[in-house]
Amino acid sequence: MPAPRRSVLLGLAGLSMLPACAGPAQAQWPSGRGTVPDFADLAERVLPAVVNIAVLSEQTTTQIPPELRGTPFERYFRERRGRQQVQGAGSGFIVDPAGLVVTNNHVVGNAARVVVALQDGTELPARVVGTDELTDLALLRVEARAGLASVPWGASGAVRVGQWVLAAGNPFGLGGTVTSGIVSARGREIGAGPFDDFIQTDAAINPGNSGGPLFNAAGEVIGINTAIYSPSGASAGIGFATPSDLARGVIDQLRRDGRVERGWLGVAVQDIGEEAVLGGRNRGVQIQSIERNSPAARAGLRPGDIVTALNGERIETARALIRSVAGTPPGQTVRMTLTRDGRSRELAVQVGRRPGTAG
Known part of the structure; x- marks a missing residue:
């Protein structure tokens, strides 16, 4: 009997593999029967603005091995072993050269520490500017010595079913990964919340892609990869992205006020x-x-x-x-x-x- 299908948030947690441009690109893709678009130039332009996100959360461990209770080692265990670091990973993208990074709320969660890794391997500590649980979005800030590569927002309302898209991120902690596909549907409701309005795509999206961008042909972000529908937890060709027209207003509020008022x-x-x-x-x-x-x-x-x-x-x-x-x-x-x-x-x-x- 096949396993039930399910909607899966794309944060990556507990994997040992953990170590995913300024201006719109003018991609000209060939048209006509028998031709396939070449994503190389587009990927080269946008990848510098796509980042990997590592999170460290503190988790209290209350259970003490029975053989240590009542012994001098119990205090040692409480002090040295009582707190564990839980590691996870996700993706994000830079929307401002000054160091503003967009990702999913479920990627950062209640992280005690967030580290953003650029495509060149540079690691920067990040501060959570604000989060919004209802749209599963978060805004981070990093400090860099020079301006960072960034990508622009696009208009998700102009996206058409069948249009080519490029997804980028950190699937399974592999980093710097791009996949291509088309827009399969618009306005999908998957039971995530009152603001469900997802773009569906068949571009391969996997755990660790959470918070990564979905690009149109111009190198503009038209969605934030958030969830997949899968019997196994890995890509089955059904992925969901929060549309940019919804996300942009939320991110602007987080940037201005650190919270979203509705x-x-x-x-x-x-x-x-x-x-x-x-x-x-x-x-x-x-x-x-x-x-x-x-x-x-x-x-x-x-x-x-x-x-x-x-x-x-x-x-x-x-x-x-x-x-x-x-x-x-x-x-x-x-x-x-x-x-x-x-x-x-x-x-x-x-x-x-x-x-x-x-x-």
């Missing part, structure tokens, strides 16, 4: 089913419940209201509403169009701060 209404919502739409109800998002003293409650929203637009833009899914509100700065007022008792109306709602994001 808008919040305090409602539970669900999609309007196709049967309800066919029955004459408006397509939109139905409010199921409202938290007491929440922004939604203060604005006069009610259970049963069907939200159809936010600031004039159509809203058709609960996920779209959650993302739109989360992307609104706390304190800003939005115009919500809704249907109540068969009639359309508008309410002004002042967005609050999502609980747990206050600094």
Whole structure:
């Protein structure tokens, strides 16, 4: 019986193998039947900005061998053996020559020490500027004597299914590795969180690739490699990358504030089913419940209201509403169009701060 498929985060931990340009590249790839793109020039341009990330975390060991208990060696064990260094690895990329490095939150975790290794072997201690658990992103800073090679952001919204992409990183601790493939799908939801909107690719992505970049033909980062779907834990040709259009705003906030603040209404919502739409109800998002003293409650929203637009833009899914509100700065007022008792109306709602994001 085959092993169940599963979604796997790509941080690499506990492997003994642990020791993955300024300006966009103008890659011209051949087209036509029987031709294959040559990634050599592209790889040469972008690899200097791709880094390996090693993490050291302290893990308390509470168990003492029974034969040492009550002996003079017990104290020695507690002092010298009571704490272990747990080593792991991942990937990242430099987005600013001053030393800003993007990676995944699950790569750095609660690391006591983070070391970034450049392609030339230079190792630099890194400081965690900020992390965001909901999008699994983290921003690091390293200090270098000279400006570092960096890569630019690209627009993931312009990515098309079937487009060639290049993944780079530190799979299985091997470092400096590139793989190629195409965009297999967009907008994938894999149950990672409320902001699932992954780019799917068949470029080989493996444990240790976490936090590494996914490039388009111009050498721009259009995704951050985050997870794979696999029966074995290794690449099965189904990898997922956080789109740059989502990541860039999060990284900008981490750079500016060291944290991410998100808008919040305090409602539970669900999609309007196709049967309800066919029955004459408006397509939109139905409010199921409202938290007491929440922004939604203060604005006069009610259970049963069907939200159809936010600031004039159509809203058709609960996920779209959650993302739109989360992307609104706390304190800003939005115009919500809704249907109540068969009639359309508008309410002004002042967005609050999502609980747990206050600094």
